[in-house]
Amino acid sequence: MAKDERGSAELNLTALAGRPPRISEEHAARIAREVFAREGTPRLLYGERDQNFHITAPGGQDILLKIVDGQEDPQVVDLQLSALQHVARIDPSLPVPRLIKTRNGEHLAQVEGPQGELYAVYALSFLPGEMLEGTPAAPPLLTEIGRVVARLGLALRGFFHGAAGRRIAWDPRQAASLRPHTPLIADRQMRGIVEKALDRFIALEPQLQRLRSQVIHHDCHPGNLLVDHARGKVTGLLDFGDMIHGPLLFDLAIPMAETQGVDLSPLEAATRVLAGYSSVTPLEDADYALLYDTIQARHAVTLAIHGWRTRHDPEAAAKLDAYCAINGPILAELTEIGPDKALAAFRAARLDAVETEALVKRRRAVMGRNLELSYAKPVHAVKGDGVFLWEPDGTRLLDVYNNVPSVGHAHPEVVEAVARQASQICSNTRYLHETVVAYAERITRTMPKGLDKCLFVNSGSEANDAAWRIAKAVTGNSGAIIIANAYHGISDAIAALSPYSGPLAIPSPPHVEALEPPDIYRGRFREDHPDAATAYAADADRVIAALAQRGHRPAALMIDSAHTAHGILDVPKGWLAQVAEKVRAAGGIIIADEVQPGFGRMGAAFWGFAAQGIVPDIVTMGKPMANGHPVGLAVTREDILASFTGRVDFFSTFGGNPVSAAAALATLTVIERDELQRKARETGDFFRAGIKALAQRHQMIGDVRGSGLMTGVDIVADQATRAPSAPEAKRITNRLRELGVLVGIDGPYGNVLKVRPPLPFNREHAELALAAMDRAMEI
Incomplete structure (x- = not known):
């Protein structure tokens, strides 16, 4: 024990000794300016032993200025600074302050107090919150x-x-x-x-x-x-x-x-x-x-x-x-x-x-x-509502990834429609039922003229499988044209048209040939090319010739107009129309896989293909059409369906069953009534503008692409070379999950953040996601 000047017993322990320095705010401002080259207005904060000033900078780069207790052991100060540097190296995403260097490039300086006493001083980044x-x-x-x-x-x-x-x-x-x-x-x-x-x-x-x-x-x-x-x-x-x-x-x-x-x-x-x-x-x-x-x-x-x-x-x-x-x-x-x-x-x-x-x-x-389980820490979702999910411990997650619940998780109208119909009857489509017919009438009204015949199945994979069978039957051809790295489903026939699975997948069979993706950011022909559309479309000639050499004429081109598996590309205008013309001239038809871009998600049009300036021969859709309830649909023309069903007795037991039809009808009603296509366009424009603004601060953002609520954020190692960085994309995605925001990863290099939230995602939600992205991209 020691004695203070009042004769009282005093603990010989650090925390009860010493007093904070007595530096004025004016003096603190001068220290920030002269020592750390930071201009700003100081505000004194509480400190038990040190004196702390929040220096508010006009440009927003605030700092915390710490004037150290004069009696503090210099080694203890070094302990704190060394620990901060260590944590920043080991777990850069932890929200701890970062050390600000002095004009001389040091982390610690010495300043004089008002009476000439000497104090150690250092500065830290000022954290939000x-x-x-x-x-x-x-x-x-x-x-x-x-x-x-x-x-x-x-x-x-x-x-x-x-x-x-x-x-x-x-x-x-x-x-x-x-x-x-x-x-x-x-x-x-x-x-x-x-x-x-x-x-x-x-x-x-x-x-x-x-x-x-x-x-x-x-x-x-x-x-x-x-x-x-x-x-x-x-x-x-x-x-x-x-x-x-x-x-x-x-x-x-x-x-x-x-x-x-x-x-x-x-x-x-x-x-x-x-x-x-x-x-x-x-x-x-x-x-x-x-x-x-x-x-x-x-x-x-x-x-x-x-x-x-x-x-x-x-x-x-x-x-x-x-x-x-x-x-x-x-x-x-x-x-x-x-x-x-x-x-x-x-x-x-x-x-x-x-x-x-x-x-x-x-x-x-x-x-x-x-x-596969997404994220280093798997999501254990037990509840959903709108654009949010909840885990068992009450953690709320902003869903900026799942396009399946297109009108939002657990939408009450869809839930009620499913419950009501399930309580009445669920039968196969060889019995009459009002709901499936009503849905077919409603969905075909959203299509171009002539696309008015519906073939109901249970998933997008089945819809694509049926479309591929139809294409072969009506054309008499056997060749398939897809885009490199495409994904269209899991059936045996469609898996052959889905090289997305990567290098471990079975090689594409002889009847399948892939077009070069029309990637104007990283491909051969970029945004400065005078006619990238024609340059990329020329590859269709190569593909058709390659099939012919192997004894195949094209039965169909199958395409996802959002190019989701390719990193959500912004394709040159007119490219798809030129490719479609070449395929049709060679005897094939066009299958638009709208599982991901459809139902207003792209904002500019209700169907993704419409923004590409074409009318396909068959349109396929799946899980988002019924807000996640298992259902699929192929829509085509009278002549095509008649030619197919005249040769094949096609039937799906559960395809278009009354419960799935009720879910789909309720989903379509919400999309149209609540103007979710328009809202997707407006929110998507705002969201992408915000991400592009982040690119000014975060050099790992190479490109921001997409339309409506379908956005790809291309993560790079270097903005100049555009070299893709899959590790950084993975780090950002896992950090976002920690911050309560879910996004996915896609693209042939595994470096594109895939952002495709439920359609009720609005400006408020976009602001939450942008704030999280900003933090997740901090190094």
């Missing part, structure tokens, strides 16, 4: 806090620094040093609770040596967390000033102890944080054994320090008043609950956290390991 302090968090945000804290622990796992061995008052292992000062807690009842908690923890201290230990942040409380409540995301992890080498469990115990939940008890809020943490870093039995007491010790340490400061440092004590007003009642409530009930709740949270992992294992056991 709202301080969590004083505001309860919704359950998904609590879970996200746990996940982010666990990620920080993983990022620091391989880091060490000699100064991390220091002693600070907030370390629960200093409970024995704080225990003599509990008489300074004014409230007698609370004093007894604090003493009991400290005594229990002191007795358990030998067991702490069994825990995983490393350098830890040790201060992830609400005052050091920036969040976006609307999106349920952590936007900033602040203040590395209390870093120590200690049990990893301490990093979890702090947010579990101090983060409040909306309409949740302290224990319920704590278990939400634990569930998120455990999903990244599962707890060991030794952790569970000490978790309750570590949480209690955190509260008790805070209240003991507050008692000490009330006597010896009232100004500093006032800063803790708000915390203690919360911590005291929580400590009392958890004490009343007791360790046994708390441990049971914590272990239940562990069960929730491993539920998804267990489901993945069960799935692999019965469905195989190679069946």
Whole structure:
């Protein structure tokens, strides 16, 4: 112990020594300008030992200027700076501040105070968001806090620094040093609770040596967390000033102890944080054994320090008043609950956290390991509504990927139509039913004149399979023309027309030939070519000749007018019309696969082929037509259908059944009534403009393509060379998933972000997605 000038007993611990420097705002502005070359208006923020200034820059590149306590050990400052650099290298997407260099290229400088005293100074990037302090968090945000804290622990796992061995008052292992000062807690009842908690923890201290230990942040409380409540995301992890080498469990115990939940008890809020943490870093039995007491010790340490400061440092004590007003009642409530009930709740949270992992294992056991799951952390969706999905822990995800629920997840009109019809009858199409006929009448009214005959099946793959059978039957030819890397379905015949599966797929058979994709961004003929349409269309001559050499004339060209599997291309105007003319002249017909571009998604027209200036001979569609209910359809002309059905007795038992027809009819009604095609055009234009603006800041955005709510974002290693970067696209996609936004990846190089949300996706949703993209693309 040491004595202060008042003769009071003072702890010989870092956190209770020293005072923040006394630099004025005017002086802070001068430091920012002269040392860090940053102009701006300073605003003083709270700091326990350091002095912190938010420097608001006119251009928006704000910084946090930190004037270090003059009594701080230089090695402790180096600990903080080194840790920040380490975390930025190991997990660049973690929302931690980045160091700002001085004019001399250093991370640390020295400045004079008003009396000539010397202070160390450094600057950090100023992170966006709202301080969590004083505001309860919704359950998904609590879970996200746990996940982010666990990620920080993983990022620091391989880091060490000699100064991390220091002693600070907030370390629960200093409970024995704080225990003599509990008489300074004014409230007698609370004093007894604090003493009991400290005594229990002191007795358990030998067991702490069994825990995983490393350098830890040790201060992830609400005052050091920036969040976006609307999106349920952590936007900033602040203040590395209390870093120590200690049990990893301490990093979890702090947010579990101090983060409040909306309409949740302290224990319920704590278990939400634990569930998120455990999903990244599962707890060991030794952790569970000490978790309750570590949480209690955190509260008790805070209240003991507050008692000490009330006597010896009232100004500093006032800063803790708000915390203690919360911590005291929580400590009392958890004490009343007791360790046994708390441990049971914590272990239940562990069960929730491993539920998804267990489901993945069960799935692999019965469905195989190679069946694809999107994202590094699979999505476990249990509920959908509009453009959002929810996971079991309440995490909300903005769906910017799924075109199948075209009018939005669980649209009430579609749900009601399905339920109503299923409660009446579901039969095959050899019986009459009003709904399937009504749908056929409605859908053909959206088609060009002459396309007015419907063949119902169960999926887009079946529709394409039927179209291909029709093409061969009516032309008498056997050759298929597709676009390189195309995808059209999973049946044996259509898989042969779908080289999208990649190099491991079976090579294309002799009757299939692929056209060069009309890619004006990365292909042979680019946007500066005087007539790229004709240049690319010339490849049709090669394809037709190649088929002829192998004894095949073209039966059909099958094409997805959005070129989804090719990275959602912006094709040169007139290209498809020229190709179609060549194919027809060679005896083939045109099959427009509208599974992805159809139903107003492209904005400019109800059907994707219409924007290409052609009228196909057969139009196919599938899952989006009934908002995800299994149904498919091929629409063609009277002469073509009659020629086919005159030779083939074609029948699909469930194709066009009344329940699927009801779902499709309700979906079409919503699309037309709510003007979703127009809205897709307007929102899509806004969204792509926003992504193009991001390209000015993020050099990995090479090209932004598409129409309506079908957008491709070409991710590159270099904007000048346009070299595709699949690893960066994958990183961005997984980071977006962490930020609560789902997008896909497509294209022959696996580097194009595929953005095709449900049609009700509006400007508000686009702004959420743009903000997430901005963050996900930060290096």
